[in-house]
Amino acid sequence: MDLPHSPSTKRKRVETGGSIDEPATSSKSGFASKIFRRQYLDEKTADVYFICGRKHERVPAHKSVLSKASDAFDRMFYGPMAEENDVKLPETNPEAFKDFLQFCYLDEVNLNLEHIVEIMDLTNKYCMPECLAVCGTFWAKHLTFDDICWAYHWAIFYQEKEFIEFCERKISAYPQLVFESTSFLRCEHIVLDHILELDSLLCDETTVLEACLEWARNACNRDGLNPTDMKNLRLHLQDALYKIRYSSMTATEFREHMDSYDGFFTDVKEYEDVIRMLSGSKHLKTGRFNPNPRSTNIFQWDESRVFKCKFTNNNNSSVFSSNKPMLLGGFYCAPISEATNWRNTQVDMTISEEPKGLGSEKTTPKIILTRQIKLDAKEETYVEFTESGEPIIIKPEFKYRINFKPISSGDLPYYAIYRSREIKLDHETVIQFPQEGNEEDRAIIKRFKFNQL
Structure with missing residues (x-):
């Protein structure tokens, strides 16, 4: 019995009507993705375990899969100093690590906001920048004003450009809500500096000054110092004092605030520099102060x-x-x-x-x-x-x-x-x-x- 011929690629195709000389095209298949999904957390086929947390929970994985996802894993399993035994991660939350492993096995990941910082840390540790960006996008979708300064901190730390821009847009648009949040009052100095360097904050500069002073008072309370002592406020504000845009205030607003915070400017020259900015002096030498008013360039039409x-x-x-x-x-x-x-x-x-x-x-x-x-x-x-x-x-x-x-x-x-x-x-x-x-x-x-x- 003669076997049927194999389909010829040199023919007029029914669906496309293409030329007989037109080469056959590839077809999409989700079969490989289905195989990878089945391997996720599969103990039967796992050839390596990550021992996570203080309770030493064993999380199964596959060396070959992880090595293709990250050069760091490739060196870990197949490099000169390859790991022969299970990998111990005593400081890593096992649930966070399971979420992280999704990036290696699944096309669509379901992350837990509770572990997002740990997941970002793992994607950074194992050199997976595309996955780090996904974490930023996920956090942005679930961001609240209660945690926006925490998010901004990690965006700066990991240099996630799009996440940084998202946080800055929201902080610029809603500064008063941000200034009232716990995450602002407890934020690191680097976050305060970055916020003050923003060229657009939709509030009066007096509101910015008051927010800085409230941040400094909270820092004094945290460190057991007197929050009514101007020297302690200056100590905590450090160079942030010079990032406030005093030129956006009126002379009356500035004097009223200085009357309320007598001794805030201990250096007479600093006080005089601000007065010159407010008066629009042509011979202005601002020194360490930022003389530029805030602008609106960050807000682009979409x-x-x-x-x-x-x-x-x-x-x-x-x-x-x-x-x-x-x-x-x-x-x-x-x-x-x-x-x-x-x-x-x-x-x-x-x-x-x-x-x-x-x-x-x-x-x-x-x-x-x-x-x-x-x-x-x-x-x-x-x-x-x-x-x-x-x-x-x-x-x-x-x-x-x-x-x-x-x-x-x-x-x-x-x-x-x-x-x-x-x-x-x-x-x-x-x-x-x-x-x-x-x-x-x-x-x-x-x-x-x-x-x-």
């Missing part, structure tokens, strides 16, 4: 994380606030011809920022952007801030006002609408639109484009 704040029946206002820090990337204006018969209109746009409850006795609202724009008579006009510059940072508990003033004489046509007082972007983030005095509910902006921080 088109994949857009929230479009759209209102029912075009409800909108030129005055709004948010309970969470946000980035404003732009907004859409309604076609003005829907309200009037005007043609395209050139206007001066101004965006200002002010704390909620701003009174006449306080400073005037801060102008953060001015621009000339043309409002279309037939279609929506999109005003974008991210194409050629930085998005606008919306600080929580601040009020933002957008004004339009026609360049030519006359009034700008508005919609006459009924306005919603607040819009929820998600279960935590709320945008509010307050009514001011007896003004009519009139607006020309239809919707905003936000990023959450």
